[in-house]
Amino acid sequence: MASLVEQAWAALESVTDPEIPVVSLRELGILRSIEAAGEGLEVVITPTYSGCPAMGQIEDDVAACLARAGIPARVLTRLAPAWTTDWMSPTARAKLHAYGIAPPHPVAPRAPAGAQAVPQVVHFMRTAPAPVACPRCGSSHTRETSRFGSTACKALYQCLDCREPFDYFKPY
Amino acid sequence: MNAPLEYLLHLADNAVVLGQRNAEWCGHGPILEEDIALSNVSLDHIGQARLLYQLAAARMGEGATEDRLAYFRDAAEFRNYTLLELPHHGPLVGYAVAERDYATTIVRNFLYAALMVLVWEALEQGSDPDLAAIAAKAVKETRYHLHHAADWVVRFGDGTDESHARAQAALDHLLPYTEEFWTPSPAETAAAACGAAPLLADLRSAWDAQVDATLAAATLRRPQEPAYVPEGKLGRHSEHLSYLLGEMQSLARAHPGAVW
Numbered sequence: 001m002a003s004l005v006e007q008a009w010a011a012l013e014s015v016t017d018p019e020i021p022v023v024s025l026r027e028l029g030i031l032r033s034i035e036a037a038g039e040g041l042e043v044v045i046t047p048t049y050s051g052c053p054a055m056g057q058i059e060d061d062v063a064a065c066l067a068r069a070g071i072p073a074r075v076l077t078r079l080a081p082a083w084t085t086d087w088m089s090p091t092a093r094a095k096l097h098a099y100g101i102a103p104p105h106p107v108a109p110r111a112p113a114g115a116q117a118v119p120q121v122v123h124f125m126r127t128a129p130a131p132v133a134c135p136r137c138g139s140s141h142t143r144e145t146s147r148f149g150s151t152a153c154k155a156l157y158q159c160l161d162c163r164e165p166f167d168y169f170k171p172y
Numbered sequence: 173m174n175a176p177l178e179y180l181l182h183l184a185d186n187a188v189v190l191g192q193r194n195a196e197w198c199g200h201g202p203i204l205e206e207d208i209a210l211s212n213v214s215l216d217h218i219g220q221a222r223l224l225y226q227l228a229a230a231r232m233g234e235g236a237t238e239d240r241l242a243y244f245r246d247a248a249e250f251r252n253y254t255l256l257e258l259p260h261h262g263p264l265v266g267y268a269v270a271e272r273d274y275a276t277t278i279v280r281n282f283l284y285a286a287l288m289v290l291v292w293e294a295l296e297q298g299s300d301p302d303l304a305a306i307a308a309k310a311v312k313e314t315r316y317h318l319h320h321a322a323d324w325v326v327r328f329g330d331g332t333d334e335s336h337a338r339a340q341a342a343l344d345h346l347l348p349y350t351e352e353f354w355t356p357s358p359a360e361t362a363a364a365a366c367g368a369a370p371l372l373a374d375l376r377s378a379w380d381a382q383v384d385a386t387l388a389a390a391t392l393r394r395p396q397e398p399a400y401v402p403e404g405k406l407g408r409h410s411e412h413l414s415y416l417l418g419e420m421q422s423l424a425r426a427h428p429g430a431v432w
């Protein structure tokens with residue numbers, strides 16, 4: 001007999017991101033933890049971007065899913081540690097790719113705190129720092145059309161070989 | 173140690189006012205990609221403002237809510253930089269009829285994002301854990317804002333004669349307002365004293381380095397700074413803020429407690 005926590009993880013596997021309905025909240029790293037708390041459970045989610053308009057929907061979806069499964073739970077939103085695209089599972093990346101969204105590169109490492117004697121100056125970038133492969137034909141001959149796309153988490157790209165436009169999930 | 177409430181409101185008001193200002197481009201962007209970009213940047217700012225207002229309201233207690241803080245305070249109670257409330261055009265244009273100028277929008281976003289990347293990085297290391305958690309998210313978003321704005325400053329400055337002239341005019345108009353960054357308010361001094369926030373004077377050389385590098389790449393000239401120091405963060409605003417708030421707050425005030 002699976003524990004309530006295990007049942008909750010299993011039930012929530014079916015809850016996907018409202019804007020990318022092929023990846024689950026767990027695979028995206030939005031669903032952080034499920035713990036026993038008194039009679040029920042405490043389910044912790046974390047927002048992606050500060051202004052992500054999907055967060056209200058995500059909280060409702062999680063609560064509704066657990067209610068349907070008959071699992072008493074409270075859904076809590078926690079900011080720290082801050083969500084990062086590095087938390088995305090390999091499965092999530094593969095699913096994004098298959099869905100036509102280029103998955104995020106790893107977040108560039110930053111100088112450790114305290115080592116701020118040399119400030120990092122942002123310079124004009126004619127091209128993206130690392131090539132982004134087209135999710136349709138695989139070509140790395142692509143260009144950034146705009147660093148801001150259809151949702152806060154994506155940039156707009158175009159493949160210069162197959163000519164298709166596509167979304168790139170930005171490292172965050 | 174927690175940052176003073178007045179300091180949280182300063183950060184939140186900065187974010188909500190610039191978010192509202194930039195949202196004026198929604199549906200009116202010069203090209204579709206920039207319309208979308210500005211809407212995304214606005215969404216980040218409004219999201220940051222919400223987190224900060226929620227934190228301030230939770231600490232205030234007594235029925236305070238994020239909506240009360242955003243929608244039911246008047247202009248003199250707002251603690252944002254004057255720079256952020258200015259309309260999207262130069263100084264000598266009538267408010268109601270002026271066309272928005274994208275160079276003004278971009279130069280302002282650049283000057284502010286260059287500061288806020290440094291401020292959020294410092295707040296992330298500060299003594300207020302809730303504020304540090306917000307800063308850890310906001311800094312990631314603000315780095316994208318800085319890249320976006322800096323790229324356009326270079327394109328405009330090093331572009332056509334027209335785009336260069338407009339970028340230079342925007343810079344001449346807006347850069348003097350950044351003097352406000354460097355004159356500490358009592359709230360900033362208190363936040364720094366308790367270890368929650370940086371002294372902005374300590375960030376100035378890094379900000380100068382970013383501004384000078386981008387302006388050099390853009391072939392723009394940094395104007396001389398005048399003696400006047402705006403005092404928006406003390407609640408003494410330009411005439412433009414009350415118009416902005418009038419639009420932003422009218423719905424919540426006409427229908428208090430409305431939900432949809």
Ligand SMILES: [Zn+2]
Nearest residue numbers: 134137159162
């Ligand atoms: Zn392709």
